[in-house]
Amino acid sequence: MSISVLKPGLLTTVQDLGRFGYQKEGLVVSGALDAVALRTANMLVGNPETAAGLELTLRGPALRFEADTLLALAGADLGARLTGQPVPLGRPVAVRAGTVLAFEKPGASGRAWLAVAGGVAVPPVLGSRATYLRAALGGLGGRALQAGDMLPVGEWPAVGRWLFASILPQAAAGGWAAARWSLPTPPLASSGAPLVVRALPGPEYAQFAQASQQAFWEETFTVTTEADRMGARLSGPVLRRLVDTELLSSAVAFGTVQVPPGGQPIVLLADCQTTGGYPRLAQVISADLGRLAQVLPGAQLRFVPVGLAAAQALYLAQERRLRALARAVHLKSLL
């Protein structure tokens, strides 16, 4: 079972939930920028949440499924089409062998995740299938997809087989059908409105001038063109540190907001380095990390302060909600 890559898209990579345990060796975590979206897509096709899928950036790929496939999409709407018809997000979709998935949406923005039953079965590297482009490691040869690639698909989970069997009979002549039910996928900012993420003050927060602390929470930042899977440089009010002593390198993570001497913050994403020496002004909360996946050039971003207890309660609520969704999918597969 495999998937042929007809067109690679702008930046399509194999990602799972990341490579853990090697940060002390300087190896970054990587993984889907919106883990909740990938986990939801995996649930919809009966996969374990840790299965690898594809991360799509702005312009999606064109893929031909060489065998019957159960797929699901989550994240931004990049204009997915099967046999010319739009494919809904957040639903399992049963597809006959030979069908082509394409993305046609001029001016589409954002990132999306595609899961297939069985997962993208590239060989794991150091416990993960996530692609880390800078070190050319993991994923498909450590790189983004290229035209002509063949993606291996793993063995289908039982839930995926049951879902496929229950959905396909609804297929029209085109050879594919979506389930009549859906799961809520992570909400995206409505177009035009700034993306809002909640954050905790970082370890060096107190080193910043009060006016800068205030500006950080109150002003809107714009994502510059220097934005990739490592991080996004923001432009907005200049944030001034009161001391100019150099810091000793210490850990940074997905969601760390660091401020280089120029005073324009950088929010770090999934491919960020493991340690850094810039002051850490804030840390985006775990429950909002997935929203940062839509931080692409030109996007507007606002930070809202929360406390540690509230942040952890929001994470707990997210995880309970995801468990409930997983149970719901299992029930659907039995109907």
Added chain:
Amino acid sequence: MADSPPPLRLYPLGDAAVVLEFGQAIAPATHQLIQAFAKVLARHPPPGLREVVPAFTTLTVYYDPLVLFELGEASPYGQLASALQSLLPAAQAALAAAEPGPLVEIPVCYGGDFGPDLGLVASHAQLSAAEVIARHTQPEYLVYMVGFAPGFPYLGGLDAGLATPRRAQPRPLVPAGAVGIAGAQTGVYSLPTPGGWQLIGRTPRRLFDAGRARPSLLQAGDRLRFVPISEAEFQRLAHVH
């Protein structure tokens, strides 16, 4: 120093990490305590522990708050902070018995095409190229931490006389294995990357290899010595590694 007060400060890095700070300055004693603490943590991992990242003065502990939520009534951070604090005496006890880390030899071909800035470092230090090589290969360096890039070691122990400012214009691409000096630091590039360090040589050894069980050749706590080799030896070793 068993009677000095516990030099430990804890603070959160967001909602899924806690930073243990053991001091304010780069010092072998602080480094050794961090190493001892990391070893105690590996033997007695508290519930929810994901992974740890040692740095110059800190040990950052990543954790899953969900595991701790399901365990107790206290906040996940509070539970973990007190569990970590209770391990400090064991770390201090382990420190007394700690052995020095393994000594890793890094063969380096100095100068020529591999070390285009050797002459500049020499003239800045008012030494001959041979004296720079002698002073660079003399110390036993300490790997304080690995970070910045996969397998990149932060080393302590550079001869102060070799300190040289970074290049004004960084090179667009520095090859993996390049050995350089930047300010009072020396190090080895582990991946091809842009970089502004003054390059004095190159090693044929691979500092990072995802095919190894321990992908980073160097680990925090290792000791390191640079060993000068000829270009012929470099070519021979490059085939071996």
